[in-house]
Amino acid sequence: MICLLLFLEFAKVGLFCVGGGYASMPLIQASVVESYHWISLSEFVDIFTISQMTPGPIGINAATFAGMKIAGIPGAVSATLGFATPSFIICILVARLYFKYGDIGVIRGILNGLRPAVIALICAAGMSFITLALWNEETLPEHPADFDPIGVLMLLATLIAVRCKAGVIKVLAGAGAGGLLLGLLRTQF
Amino acid sequence: MNQPPCKKAADTPHFYWTLFKSTFLISAFTVGGGFVIIPLLRAKYVDEYGWIDDKETLNLVSIAQSMPGIVAVNASIILGYRMAGIRGSLTALSATILPPLITLSAIACFYDAFAHNEYVRYALKGMQCGATALIINVAIDLLKKQCKKKLILPILIILGTFIANLFFDVNIMLLVVIDGIIGLLLMREAKYN
Numbered sequence: 001m002i003c004l005l006l007f008l009e010f011a012k013v014g015l016f017c018v019g020g021g022y023a024s025m026p027l028i029q030a031s032v033v034e035s036y037h038w039i040s041l042s043e044f045v046d047i048f049t050i051s052q053m054t055p056g057p058i059g060i061n062a063a064t065f066a067g068m069k070i071a072g073i074p075g076a077v078s079a080t081l082g083f084a085t086p087s088f089i090i091c092i093l094v095a096r097l098y099f100k101y102g103d104i105g106v107i108r109g110i111l112n113g114l115r116p117a118v119i120a121l122i123c124a125a126g127m128s129f130i131t132l133a134l135w136n137e138e139t140l141p142e143h144p145a146d147f148d149p150i151g152v153l154m155l156l157a158t159l160i161a162v163r164c165k166a167g168v169i170k171v172l173a174g175a176g177a178g179g180l181l182l183g184l185l186r187t188q189f
Numbered sequence: 190m191n192q193p194p195c196k197k198a199a200d201t202p203h204f205y206w207t208l209f210k211s212t213f214l215i216s217a218f219t220v221g222g223g224f225v226i227i228p229l230l231r232a233k234y235v236d237e238y239g240w241i242d243d244k245e246t247l248n249l250v251s252i253a254q255s256m257p258g259i260v261a262v263n264a265s266i267i268l269g270y271r272m273a274g275i276r277g278s279l280t281a282l283s284a285t286i287l288p289p290l291i292t293l294s295a296i297a298c299f300y301d302a303f304a305h306n307e308y309v310r311y312a313l314k315g316m317q318c319g320a321t322a323l324i325i326n327v328a329i330d331l332l333k334k335q336c337k338k339k340l341i342l343p344i345l346i347i348l349g350t351f352i353a354n355l356f357f358d359v360n361i362m363l364l365v366v367i368d369g370i371i372g373l374l375l376m377r378e379a380k381y382n
Contacts, residue, residue, distance in 0.1 A: 014258045016365045022327055024259065026354075030361045046304070046313055049320040050296060055219050056289025057226070059259040064290050068297035076294050080286055087258030088282060091266040092275070098252060099271075111255050112381040113372015116343035117365055119331045120350035126328045127355055129321040154318035162326040172319045179315015180308060 002071045003078040009036070010063050010082030015090075017059065018114045024059035026121040028066065029128070038070045041132055048129075052168050059083060130155070150182045198240035199273035207238070208277065209284045212265060217288035226261040226285075227253075230268065240272050261285060342376060 009031045017024040025048060032038045039047075044066075051061035060080055067079030094107070133151045135141040158175050166174075198204060215229045227250055234240045249271060253263035262285055269281030303309045335343055346368055353359040372381075 012362065016257060016362045017259075018255070018257050018365075022324070025324075027361055042317070043304075045317045045320055046300070048324075049313070049316045050293075050300070052320065052323065054289070054292055054296065055217055056292060057259045057261045057285075060262065060286055060289045061293050064293035065297050065300075068294050069301070073294060076290060076297070080290050084258070084262055084282060084286055087256065087263050088266055088278070090258070091253065091256050091263050092270055092278060094252060094256060095249070095267045095270050098248075107255065108382065109373040109377035110369045111372065112343075112376035113346065113368045113370070114365065116335060116346040117350050117368035119328070119335060120347045121354060121361060121364070122324065122331065123328045123347075123351050124354045126321070126324045129317075129324055133318045133321040150314065151318055154315050155321055158319040158322035159325060162322045168323065171323065172316050175315040175319030175322075176312040177315070179318070180312040183308075183311025183314065 003074050006067050006070060006075055007078040007082035007085075010067070010079045011085050013059075013063075014083040015086040018111065018118060022058070022122055023118045024062065026125040028059075028062050029125055032066050032070070039066060041128060042136075043069065045129060045132055049172060053172055150179070150186065153182065154178055198238075199277060201238075201240075204273065205276070205280050208240075208269070208272070209280050211238075212281050212284035213288060216261070216285045217292070227264050230261075230264060234268060234272070241268065245271070338380075340381065342371075343381070346371065 010028075013024060013027040013031060017027050029041075029044055033041050033044050047062050047065045048058075050065065051058040054061060060083060063079040063083040064076045067075035067077070069075075071078070131137055131140055133155045134147045135144075136148055136151070154175060157178065158171055161171050161174065201207075211233045212230065215226060215233065219226050219229060231243075231246050231250070235243050235246055246268065249267045250264050253267050254260050256263045262282065265281035265285040266278050269278035271277075273280070304313070332347070335347065350364050350368060353364060354361060
């Protein structure tokens with residue numbers, strides 16, 4: 001049953017995510033973290049991190065990882081197939097229309113409305129990532145002054161690196177090394 | 190352009206195996222998602238094998254980018270379909286999703302074994318900050334690009350959707366549907382493209 005649910009949930013994500021990998025993250029988060037509590041926000045951010053460093057489209061990576069964590073290999077297969085099914089049906093239909101009629105104007109309007117929506121949702125996902133990085137909490141904290149100094153330091157450092165156009169792998173490897181170093185220092189003193 | 194999927198590519202010997210193998214290898218070793226994978230697929234299908242012509246590939250990829258789902262997956266579905274119908278499409282699709290399915294299943298096993306280790310947690314904490322920086326960076330770039338266009342309606346959609354989702358917990362899929370309808374009704378002019 002859990003596999004069927006995974007298939008349906010990820011089919012919903014696949015149906016509603018327009019605009020590439022980053023656009024799928026807020027939808028997956030809303031489903032597996034917020035609605036069903038299958039995985040924690042912290043695990044979700046780890047999935048996102050790992051997906052950035054491994055080959056393959058980030059959406060499929062996240063679906064596989066989440067499915068695997070929730071229900072093992074059958075879960076991973078169900079989630080991934082669920083993700084790809086709406087794409088398959090819609091792409092084939094639209095490709096047929098395109099081969100028959102050429103450019104399809106109606107779809108363009110819908111997409112023009114969705115593009116800003118995707119930006120907003122990525123910003124909203126960014127807010128929850130920031131909350132986790134700075135306070136180790138899933139929602140905005142009750143005591144904002146109790147932030148994690150390591151989180152503040154690492155977020156500032158990586159943000160500067162990213163804005164200076166450092167590569168993804170370098171940033172994440174550096175961030176991992178920095179986190180390990182600062183974590184060890186904290187336990188020493 | 191106005192023709193059904195051509196059967197020419199599919200007639201080459203070992204077509205499905207070659208299609209599966211080349212797509213599988215590209216998917217297995219390309220870090221960085223759709224916008225990196227698509228040029229590689231194009232190089233294989235167009236330049237190396239000559240299964241499909243360049244201009245048509247570009248048109249099909251732009252459709253793939255605007256359909257729901259993952260760009261790389263959509264591109265393989267549509268290009269596969271163009272080259273050899275439903276069978277070609279299923280071949281390219283399975284070759285695209287199998288490698289990440291295998292890799293990530295293996296990584297997920299390791300993750301469960303290592304994630305509770307103290308040192309791994311420290312490193313992951315640092316990497317979470319790195320991932321947060323990456324997503325902030327993407328958000329800043331997208332916002333800057335949108336603001337440069339100086340159009341009111343998209344900015345209103347961004348603000349409305351952001352506030353509704355973050356502060357009022359409105360369901361994301363509902364928001365996507367509403368924004369799609371707004372686009373359909375009000376944003377069909379070329380300036381919004």
